[in-house]
Amino acid sequence: MTPLRHRLPRESAELVRDALAGFRFQLQPREVGRVLGLERDVARVQGLPGVGAMEVLRFGKSAAAVAFDLDPDEVGAVLLDPESRVRAGMQVLRSGRVLDVPVGHPLLGRIVDPLGRPLDDGDALPGAERWPVEREAPAIVARAPVEVPLLTGIKVVDALIPVGRGQRELILGDRQTGKTTLAVDTILNQHDQEVICIYCAIGQRAQAVARVIARLRERDAMKYCVVVSATGDTPAGLQFIAPYAATTIGEWFMAQGRDVLVVYDDLTRHADAYRELSLLLRRPPGREAYPGDVFHIHSRLLERATRLKEGGSLTALPVAETQAQNLAAYIPTNLISITDGQIYLSPVKFQRGELPAVDVGRSVSRVGGRAQLPAYWEVTGALKLAYAQYEELETFARFGTRLDERTRAAIERGRRVRELLKQEEGDLLSPAEQVAVLLALNAGLLDSLPLEEVHPAERRIRAAVQEAEETARRVGAGPLTAELRQALLRLAQKAVAP
Ligand SMILES: Nc1ncnc2c1ncn2[C@@H]1O[C@H](COP(=O)(O)OP(=O)(O)O)[C@@H](O)[C@H]1O
Ligand SMILES: [Mg+2]
Known part of the structure; x- marks a missing residue:
């Protein structure tokens, strides 16, 4: 029989030769593992020597798992599908990619x-x-x-x-x-x-x-x-x-x-x-x-x-x-x-x-x-102090000890701090509202109010701040200058005692 190349036109023969020259015989290794055993959401898999940590593995058509434990002769794979029907003996394929989202x-x-x-x-x-x-x-x-x-x-x-x-x-x-x-x-x-x-x-x-x-x-x-x-x-x-x-x-x-x-x-x-x-x-x-x-x-x-x-x-x-x-x-x-x-x-x-x-x-x-925000700095110092003092004094107060005027005042302030720090779920305050009500508290504007009047007063202060847009904007923008402080206190004062 005539060899193939004698029967082909010259150009085709060359094409084939080029194609063959570019061809490398290569075995594509494809690791196929098997499920050895299964315990709840974890499968032990054999036969995947090249698998990487967190690599996605596939069982049959749909079920996915991720390679967790890489032992020399066994992989611990964590199943990710709630209804996967993985059984012992099942084939496992590597995906070649790590778990992603x-x-x-x-x-x-x-x-x-x-x-x-x-x-x-x-x-x-x-x-x-x-x-x-x-x-x-x-x-x-x-x-x-x-x-x-x-x-x-x-x-x-x-x-x-x-x-x-x-x-x-x-x-x-x-x-x-x-x-x-x-x-x-x-x-x-x-x-x-x-x-x-x-x-x-x-x-x-x-x-x-x-x-x-x-x-x-x-x-x-x-x-x-x-x-x-x-x-x-x-x-x-x-x-x-x-x-x-x-x-x-x-x-x-x-x-x-x-x-x-x-x-x-x-x-x-x-x-x-x-x-x-x-x-x-x-x-x-x-x-x-x-x-x-x-x-x-x-x-x-x-x-x-x-x-x-x-x-x-x-x-x-x-x-x-x-x-x-x-x-x-x-x-x-x-x-x-x-x-x-x-x-x-x-x-x-x-x-x-x-x-x-x-x-x-x-x-x-x-x-x-x-x-x-810088506007808080001055406010938080006094608030922390009042709060800490109150926690200490509260115990005394409970025993009905006779208290001097200063102690009594500290306790009354503390009660209002605690009351004001209560906040309903979802009722959120802007920094300007917060700084204004805390300033009012520290300045003693709420001291003369009965406890149950603290939150209504707070609501009025907040409303006043919301209206004074320019003042509110400055609270968010920088430190509390003496002038800004005064402006907020004036707003608060009017709101507390209209
Ligand atoms: N500041 C709040 N004002 C009013 N109700 C609140 C406040 N904080 C939590 N609750 C209520 O308390 C319950 C438990 O809150 P939740 O956030 O689920 O608690 P946790 O996550 O700690 O288990 C919920 O019913 C929630 O509405
Ligand atoms: Mg919860």
Whole structure:
């Protein structure tokens, strides 16, 4: 038989020769693993020697998992789909990509799970850019000091425990002490602050998350919010990645130079999800049966909160739940040491109806003071003093001890401080309103009022400030000059005693 090349025209032969020259015989290795065994949300997989940490794995057509534990002969894979029908013996394929989440403007107003799958009735987010869920924290040299306030609209916080943009402030307290309310109020207060807000629900009851969403919708806040939700009935793996995914979504906005606030509600549940996974992965348990690196996973998360030199910030408000006011438990102490301070909510104050139940003595903001608006400076000094004195004297007062005039006056002032620091959920104050009412308080304008007249007087002062637009604007713009102080006090005086 004539060899092929003799039968082909010259040019074709050359084409074939060129094509052959460019061809390299290559075996494309495709790792195919098998499920060895399954325990709840964790599968043990054999036969994927090249798999990377946090790489997405596929079982059959739909079910997804992420590679967690990489042992030489076995991979511990965490399942991410609630209804995955994974069985022993099933084939497992590598995806070649790490776990990622859609990012970008299309997420605003949306409710998604930690993989970016819609939980609202909106469209999927196929066109969106995707960023890895696990990302390096910005380098120290890229970070700027915290010096712009993140206004919560809550007097006791903005005046006494101020939070700055880029800060990590823990919200801590027993269940039902107002932690979520404080965080959601802070989100609501960003409606005119140009701050993008991300509410990340971890391990909560679906009903509680629905309540938060209803609240955001009712106040028309969803347009600057993203809700990332992994409720308690979703796989532990999804709950575990939720805060990382929420942070990634926030980081995209930060990279556009935006200020971002992320609420993690809550990291106690997150630690519990991680503990569950770790037990299933047969990692050795440590203190309180949490795996030894639970500190590390939380610090790695909160490290990502920062303010960037080139603009943009990510403020973290992690929430943690204490049991029976025990701040010394493992997870709370860990979180206290990783954050820049904590707002502690006391169940005792809550029961007494002193809401928000912030325990000022046990709360601190280590970097926020620098970020506080200058107009507060003078006001907070006197307020702190009055409050501290009152806490001391209160005990005496209760014993009915005979008191001298000065002590009595300090107690009366203290009562009004405490009364004024009470604030209804969702009733948020601008800095000008806050400074005006606190000035009035410090100047003794409220001392002669009966306690139940304090809030009506406050409302009148606030209304007066809202009308004096120019004065209000100056409070936000700079220090409290003697003249501005007088202007505010005059407004307050007229409002208190019309
Ligand atoms: N400042 C407040 N004013 C009025 N009600 C409040 C206030 N703070 C919290 N509450 C109420 O207290 C209850 C518990 O608050 P929540 O934020 O859910 O607590 P936690 O998140 O600590 O469990 C809710 O019904 C909430 O409406
Ligand atoms: Mg809550």
